Amino acid sequence: MAWIAEPVYQITVSFKDETGSRAVTSAYVRQGVIFSDVLIRAQSFANTLKAVSNAAVVSYTVSRSWAETEVAPAAGSRVERKGRLVWGAGAYRTRMDVPSVNPSLVLQDGALNRGLDSPTMVALETLVLADFAGDFTDSRGTSIDALVAAYEAYQRSSQNRLPARRLER
Amino acid sequence: MTISLHARYEFVDESGSRSETRVRLNHNSPRAENAALALASALSSISDAALTKVSLLYRHEIPPYEPPAAPFPFRTRVGIKGNNDAYHALLPTSVDGALQIAEFLRDGGFCTASGDDFINKQEVEPVEPNWRSVEWGGASQRYILVLDEQLWRDLLITSMSLDSVSRRDGVSALTGALLRKQVYELLKGVRLEEILERLDEIIAILRSRAENDNSLFAQVDDVEELLNLIISLI
Numbered sequence: 001m002a003w004i005a006e007p008v009y010q011i012t013v014s015f016k017d018e019t020g021s022r023a024v025t026s027a028y029v030r031q032g033v034i035f036s037d038v039l040i041r042a043q044s045f046a047n048t049l050k051a052v053s054n055a056a057v058v059s060y061t062v063s064r065s066w067a068e069t070e071v072a073p074a075a076g077s078r079v080e081r082k083g084r085l086v087w088g089a090g091a092y093r094t095r096m097d098v099p100s101v102n103p104s105l106v107l108q109d110g111a112l113n114r115g116l117d118s119p120t121m122v123a124l125e126t127l128v129l130a131d132f133a134g135d136f137t138d139s140r141g142t143s144i145d146a147l148v149a150a151y152e153a154y155q156r157s158s159q160n161r162l163p164a165r166r167l168e169r
Numbered sequence: 170m171t172i173s174l175h176a177r178y179e180f181v182d183e184s185g186s187r188s189e190t191r192v193r194l195n196h197n198s199p200r201a202e203n204a205a206l207a208l209a210s211a212l213s214s215i216s217d218a219a220l221t222k223v224s225l226l227y228r229h230e231i232p233p234y235e236p237p238a239a240p241f242p243f244r245t246r247v248g249i250k251g252n253n254d255a256y257h258a259l260l261p262t263s264v265d266g267a268l269q270i271a272e273f274l275r276d277g278g279f280c281t282a283s284g285d286d287f288i289n290k291q292e293v294e295p296v297e298p299n300w301r302s303v304e305w306g307g308a309s310q311r312y313i314l315v316l317d318e319q320l321w322r323d324l325l326i327t328s329m330s331l332d333s334v335s336r337r338d339g340v341s342a343l344t345g346a347l348l349r350k351q352v353y354e355l356l357k358g359v360r361l362e363e364i365l366e367r368l369d370e371i372i373a374i375l376r377s378r379a380e381n382d383n384s385l386f387a388q389v390d391d392v393e394e395l396l397n398l399i400i401s402l403i
Contacts, residue, residue: 003206003209008281008283008284017261023259023261025259027274028256028279028282029279029280033278039227041278045277051269052270059229061228063227065223065225066222072219074183077217078186079181079188079218083216094193099180099182099188099190100217101216102215120214120215123211123214124208128211131207135195135204136192136204139193
């Protein structure tokens with residue numbers, strides 16, 4: 001894969017007015033600036049905007065992106081078909097849906113093959129739970145510590161249509 | 170204050186449909202960027218769609234300690250030239266405020282979307298005020314009235330004051346709602362410039378009738394009569 005970094009950090013400031021309407025304004029900082037300096041610029045940009053607008057500044061986001069130059073989706077790929085990975089984070093669960101999961105990973109009963117004969121799934125699990133342990137979290141910021149389930153699901157799958165074995169390894 | 174860091178992965182399939190997956194990362198981790206890019210490769214290897222873009226989103230939420238003062242009163246377009254492209258933004262502020270922002274961006278180490286330095290020239294222009302549309306009607310007829318923000322507020326104030334008069338007279342809140350609706354109807358088909366020119370006159374008529382003849386608001390029929398009178402004036 002050839003990831004090309006975008007040349008800028010994008011700073012997006014969100015406003016909310018009295019009626020609840022929202023608006024956003026963006027500005028850019030060149031790549032190469034230390035991230036902590038970008039954050040300082042973002043904070044002062046938000047403060048400056050707040051000083052000249054009577055709307056409330058509710059948040060700011062700093063984003064950095066990489067784009068893939070050679071895009072080649074496989075024949076028959078469909079993003080509605082998901083590989084659903086249910087991770088454990090302490091007592092909680094968090095979900096990661098992978099669009100158009102490779103059909104070769106899907107077992108007959110709908111579960112994703114997580115065995116040793118499935119190196120890509122093993123690599124993914126190792127990456128999240130071991131190589132970068134503590135870096136991936138659930139929505140509350142609790143570290144992910146287990147892969148609880150992995151199965152194929154469609155965007156509109158109802159509970160009854162999901163694979164029966166989805167909660168087992 | 171809430172700080173969060175997410176990685177966003179954007180996919181496209183053979184049909185051109187797009188989908189994205191977000192994963193939250195520990196924002197204190199010094200290797201979060203490496204983790205996000207490593208996960209990109211791992212996700213790509215288990216998907217047969219194409220992973221087109223990875224973004225890291227550092228979000229800082231500011232709790233709304235005090236409610237905003239008013240609807241956005243102004244919108245100002247700012248343009249600052251770079252060497253090859255230009256920065257453009259629509260700011261919820263006045264021309265003076267936009268000039269301050271432009272100066273801040275020029276002097277504060279910012280750049281255009283392609284990473285160009287700003288050259289020392291900026292353009293600031295006020296843009297159309299916020300437009301609000303009011304839509305009503307039934308199966309056979311439908312009206313859409315487009316009002317600018319200030320006019321919208323003036324009309325709301327007017328209809329609210331009429332509403333308070335009608336409430337004082339013991340008329341239900343429904344009457345107030347009907348009244349507001351009829352104020353909109355009153356203006357249908359009238360050019361905006363004409364409304365703006367005659368706004369003071371319209372408000373004065375409504376206020377004067379409300380003050381001088383409270384009984385007029387006792388019944389919805391009377392309100393209609395009043396509104397018809399105003400329509401004839403426009």
